[in-house]
Amino acid sequence: MNATGLQTLFLKEVRRFLRVPGQTVLSPLISTTLYFVVFGVSLGGRMEEATGQRYLPFIVPGLVFLGLANNAFLNTSSSLFIMKIQGTIVDLLVAPLGPGELLLGFVGGGMVRGLAVGLLTWLVALVFAGFQLAHPLATIGFLLGTAYVFSVLGLVAAVWAEKFEQINFFPTFVMLPLTFLGGVFYSVARLPEPWRTISHFNPMVYMVEGLRYGMLGTSSLPPSAGGSMLLALALASTAVTYALLARGYKLKQ
Amino acid sequence: MTVTRRTRAASPSVCYAAPSVTSAPVLEVEHLVKRYRDVTALAGVSLTIGAGEIFALLGPNGAGKTTLIGAVCGLVKKTSGTMRLFGVDLDSDPIGPRYDVGLVPQEVNFDPFFSVSESLKIQLGYYARPPDEARIREVLEALSLEDKANAQTRTLSGGMKRRLLIAKALVHRPKLVFLDEPTAGVDVELRRDLWAYVRRLRAEGTTVILTTHYLEEAEELADRVGIINSGRLLLVEDKVSLLRRMGEKRVRITFAGPVGALPDALDGKAVLSEDRRSLLVTERNGHPRAGEVLQQLYRSGFPVVDVDTRASRLEDVLIEILRSEARA
Numbered sequence: 022m023n024a025t026g027l028q029t030l031f032l033k034e035v036r037r038f039l040r041v042p043g044q045t046v047l048s049p050l051i052s053t054t055l056y057f058v059v060f061g062v063s064l065g066g067r068m069e070e071a072t073g074q075r076y077l078p079f080i081v082p083g084l085v086f087l088g089l090a091n092n093a094f095l096n097t098s099s100s101l102f103i104m105k106i107q108g109t110i111v112d113l114l115v116a117p118l119g120p121g122e123l124l125l126g127f128v129g130g131g132m133v134r135g136l137a138v139g140l141l142t143w144l145v146a147l148v149f150a151g152f153q154l155a156h157p158l159a160t161i162g163f164l165l166g167t168a169y170v171f172s173v174l175g176l177v178a179a180v181w182a183e184k185f186e187q188i189n190f191f192p193t194f195v196m197l198p199l200t201f202l203g204g205v206f207y208s209v210a211r212l213p214e215p216w217r218t219i220s221h222f223n224p225m226v227y228m229v230e231g232l233r234y235g236m237l238g239t240s241s242l243p244p245s246a247g248g249s250m251l252l253a254l255a256l257a258s259t260a261v262t263y264a265l266l267a268r269g270y271k272l273k274q
Numbered sequence: 275m276t277v278t279r280r281t282r283a284a285s286p287s288v289c290y291a292a293p294s295v296t297s298a299p300v301l302e303v304e305h306l307v308k309r310y311r312d313v314t315a316l317a318g319v320s321l322t323i324g325a326g327e328i329f330a331l332l333g334p335n336g337a338g339k340t341t342l343i344g345a346v347c348g349l350v351k352k353t354s355g356t357m358r359l360f361g362v363d364l365d366s367d368p369i370g371p372r373y374d375v376g377l378v379p380q381e382v383n384f385d386p387f388f389s390v391s392e393s394l395k396i397q398l399g400y401y402a403r404p405p406d407e408a409r410i411r412e413v414l415e416a417l418s419l420e421d422k423a424n425a426q427t428r429t430l431s432g433g434m435k436r437r438l439l440i441a442k443a444l445v446h447r448p449k450l451v452f453l454d455e456p457t458a459g460v461d462v463e464l465r466r467d468l469w470a471y472v473r474r475l476r477a478e479g480t481t482v483i484l485t486t487h488y489l490e491e492a493e494e495l496a497d498r499v500g501i502i503n504s505g506r507l508l509l510v511e512d513k514v515s516l517l518r519r520m521g522e523k524r525v526r527i528t529f530a531g532p533v534g535a536l537p538d539a540l541d542g543k544a545v546l547s548e549d550r551r552s553l554l555v556t557e558r559n560g561h562p563r564a565g566e567v568l569q570q571l572y573r574s575g576f577p578v579v580d581v582d583t584r585a586s587r588l589e590d591v592l593i594e595i596l597r598s599e600a601r602a
Binding site: 023024025026028029030032033036037040041104107108109111112113114115116117118119268269273274 | 310341344347348349350351369370372373375376377379381382383384385386387388396397398399400401402403404442
């Protein structure tokens with residue numbers, strides 16, 4: 022194990038996104054704040070009438086998830102993809118870095134950015150919805166697990182993509198719809214059938230509800246379901262990514 | 275001149291000569307094949323590189339030079355064959371030997387997020403070396419980049435970016451350096467500085483494998499030369515012996531005016547021009563000796579007024595080998 026190489030790649034990835042904080046941290050934070058204003062403040066009253074539940078605190082876990090997942094994904098996907106396009110991937114492929122070091126180095130950087138945006142989103146939420154933390158350990162577990170899974174998925178997208186159009190495919194056509202249909206702004210338990218059942222095939226629902234359990238103490242799904250889903254996704258995505266990196270799929274000629 | 279030539283049936287790689295490597299091999303490649311769908315980029319290349327030598331790999335565009343380097347450096351997945359770096363089989367340990375390898379890739383690349391010295395620190399880290407400021411300064415000075423240590427890489431000129439590539443390949447003190455077209459786009463003065471630095475590397479024991487389109491560069495630097503074409507290694511030979519063996523010296527002797535018949539002793543050794551004012555002697559592998567021809571002319575009283583000599587360069591030899599390969 023090249024521990025120094027791994028540490029170097031990890032720190033490089035963190036410094037890379039910190040060099041452009043406006044783009045990597047501030048911009049997503051503003052987007053998430055707008056969600057609070059548009060969905061929470063303007064529509065919140067009507068939602069509270071319908072559900073009898075305070076709406077702003079309800080959407081906090083989902084919006085933290087949104088910021089965290091998107092940015093964890095974007096960090097690894099954009100970093101590796103740009104390295105492929107610019108040719109600097111050569112530096113990594115020639116260096117004594119195995120698939121494990123590459124995976125952990127990139128994913129570590131993606132997790133830091135995802136967690137930074139997620140936690141800053143939570144900080145902004147304090148202004149609108151106040152602070153709630155029912156189960157600290159579960160919250161930490163879901164935050165870390167979500168950051169890990171989406172960082173790894175970003176790496177898979179970057180390995181696979183050969184054009185800019187392809188690198189945007191996953192966040193636009195997979196993540197965005199699944200996130201918006203994943204119970205960020207509403208409880209899937211209140212959906213009519215068959216939508217409620219269909220929602221259970223959306224892995225985002227488990228992560229959002231798991232985070233909601235950790236932060237608010239209430240959830241429409243048991244936290245064990247969310248934990249199991251995260252673990253399964255983490256194991257599967259890690260195995261796939263490790264194999265792709267070890268083979269040099271679309272990285273080596 | 276004896277030319278050893280294997281038949282194509284016996285091996286897809288044709289070798290005119292295969293001199294032995296006297297020092298311990300740093301790199302051993304055996305029957306390396308790389309195929310891309312319909313294209314065979316490497317057709318069974320075998321090559322041994324000894325420690326501390328400068329080896330120039332020459333050939334036309336698309337010959338397989340970069341593919342061969344890429345396969346050894348982990349950028350290209352081989353189809354078959356074996357590669358050993360520092361005695362370690364890359365199939366059994368593809369990572370370990372790379373701590374001591376450096377590569378200057380053909381394509382210029384740079385990470386726009388970091389400065390020159392940061393890029394070198396990152397490179398040191400990848401190779402498990404601590405951030406050695408003195409070493410970074412030394413490499414930057416050697417490549418005339420010391421003034422740009424804190425400059426962002428995106429602000430560098432094209433030549434400077436290429437020099438940064440060289441610095442990145444050398445900063446971790448590799449034992450084996452691949453220089454794939456290292457001086458393309460670099461001005462003449464810096465090119466000569468770089469040659470001096472490469473010689474210094476060799477003096478320190480570093481092995482250098484070089485590809486270049488500037489055959490003058492190979493002629494200046496290389497101890498041995500390999501010529502590759504269409505994925506086949508046509509020749510591997512000591513540069514001096516290659517030039518002696520395949521090169522020629524053309525000596526043009528000019529007379530004060532038209533001369534009569536040449537002495538019988540010069541029959542078949544020299545060609546008189548149509549205006550009978552000059553004589554051309556083509557010396558190959560020491561025959562015929564131009565000096566003997568001159569002596570004969572003086573003895574016979576020919577009015578020699580000028581002697582112009584032009585020796586073959588590596589470029590001529592390369593062209594000749596590629597032409598004879600095409601004819602074959």
